[in-house]
Amino acid sequence: MSRPRRSASRSPSANQKAAGHPKSVKGVSGGKNQLRIISGEWRGRKLPFPDGEGLRPTGDRMRETLFNWLSFDLYGRRVLDLFAGSGALGLEALSRGAKNAVFLDNHPGVVRQMKENLQTLKCERAEVFQGEALTWLTAYDEKFDLIFLDPPFGKGLLAPVCQQLEQLQRLADGALIYLEAEKGFDFTEIPACWLVEKEKKSGQVICRLYRREETR
Numbered sequence: 001m002s003r004p005r006r007s008a009s010r011s012p013s014a015n016q017k018a019a020g021h022p023k024s025v026k027g028v029s030g031g032k033n034q035l036r037i038i039s040g041e042w043r044g045r046k047l048p049f050p051d052g053e054g055l056r057p058t059g060d061r062m063r064e065t066l067f068n069w070l071s072f073d074l075y076g077r078r079v080l081d082l083f084a085g086s087g088a089l090g091l092e093a094l095s096r097g098a099k100n101a102v103f104l105d106n107h108p109g110v111v112r113q114m115k116e117n118l119q120t121l122k123c124e125r126a127e128v129f130q131g132e133a134l135t136w137l138t139a140y141d142e143k144f145d146l147i148f149l150d151p152p153f154g155k156g157l158l159a160p161v162c163q164q165l166e167q168l169q170r171l172a173d174g175a176l177i178y179l180e181a182e183k184g185f186d187f188t189e190i191p192a193c194w195l196v197e198k199e200k201k202s203g204q205v206i207c208r209l210y211r212r213e214e215t216r
Contacts, residue, residue: 033048033049033050033051033086034046034047034048034049035047035049035086035087035088035091036060037091037092037095038060038063038064038067038092039067039092039095039096040092040094040095040096040097041094041095041096041097042091042094042095042121043095045121047086047087047091047117047120047121048113048117049085049086049087049110049113049114049117050109050110050113058088058089058150058180062200062202062207063088063089063092065200065207066089066178066207066209067092067093067096069197069198069209070093070096070146070176070209073176074093074096074097074098074146075096075097075098076097076098076099076145077093077098077099077144077145077146077176078098078099078100078101078142078143078144078145078146078172079093079094079098079099079100079101079102079144079145079146079147079148080101080102080104080144080146080147080148080170081093081101081102081103081104081148082104082133082137082147082148082149082151082161083104083105083133083148083149083150083151083152083157084103084104084105084110084114084128085105085110085150086110087103087114087117089148089150089178090102090103090126090148091117091121093146093148094123094125094126098125098146099125100125100126100127101125101126101127102126102127102128102129102140102142102144103126103127103128103129104128104129104130104131104133104136105128105130106130106131106132106133107130108130111128111129111130114128115128133151133157133161134157134160134161134164137161137164137165137168137170138164138168140170141168141170142170143169143170143171143172143175144170144171144172144175145172145174145175145176146175146176146177146178147165147170147171147175147176147177147178148178148179149161149162149177149178149179149180150179150180153182154182158179158181158185159185159186159189159190162177162179162189162190162191162194163189163191165177165191166191166193171212172212173212173214173215174211174212174214175211175212176197176209176210176211176212177194177209177210177211177212178207178208178209178210179207179208179210180205180206180207181205181206181208182204182205182206183204183205183206185206187208190210191212193212193213193215194210194211194212194213195210195211195212195213196208196209196210197209197210197211
């Protein structure tokens with residue numbers, strides 16, 4: 001299996017910066033916020049994540065709704081948190097019984113903090129990579145059962161990433177895909193084999209849970 005090099009110690013190239021990185025567009029400051037894991041093995045644990053423009057972790061209320069949707073569909077799944085940011089979704093999944101998780105973000109400060117948080121939790125079921133989503137997907141050739149997609153808004157990333165996940169066959173049959181889209185997003189660009197299971201609107205954000213139709 002061909003895997004991209006981990007690059008937490010490397011600064012992203014100018015091209016990567018221009019392409020936009022998950023949830024943080026103009027760099028991350030030294031300030032720290034905290035996320036709280038809601039349930040599971042690490043219930044109540046609070047973990048820091050950097051400040052940054054566009055860094056907007058899924059709130060506690062929506063996370064609780066999401067994981068109620070997932071319910072018993074979570075245990076043993078292989079998770080990809082593709083626009084990880086704070087890592088709130090992937091960490092919650094691991095806490096609640098997911099088999100393992102891969103986190104991707106394009107900013108070195110975010111990647112560094114994610115690695116520190118995993119060390120704090122003594123978690124050995126996760127990998128963290130730095131990179132731009134569309135490029136990284138071409139190099140990482142495993143399939144996933146559960147994918148979280150919460151890209152920065154206004155960058156035009158959601159539709160091409162969804163399409164690339166299908167084209168590169170990165171989804172297992174029956175995989176679950178959770179995404180957050182800005183109001184006005186054209187959902188006809190979502191692959192036809194992704195079937196809507198749940199939807200919730202929160203202000204200017206539309207949250208959906210899809211299940212990939214099994215191929216025969």
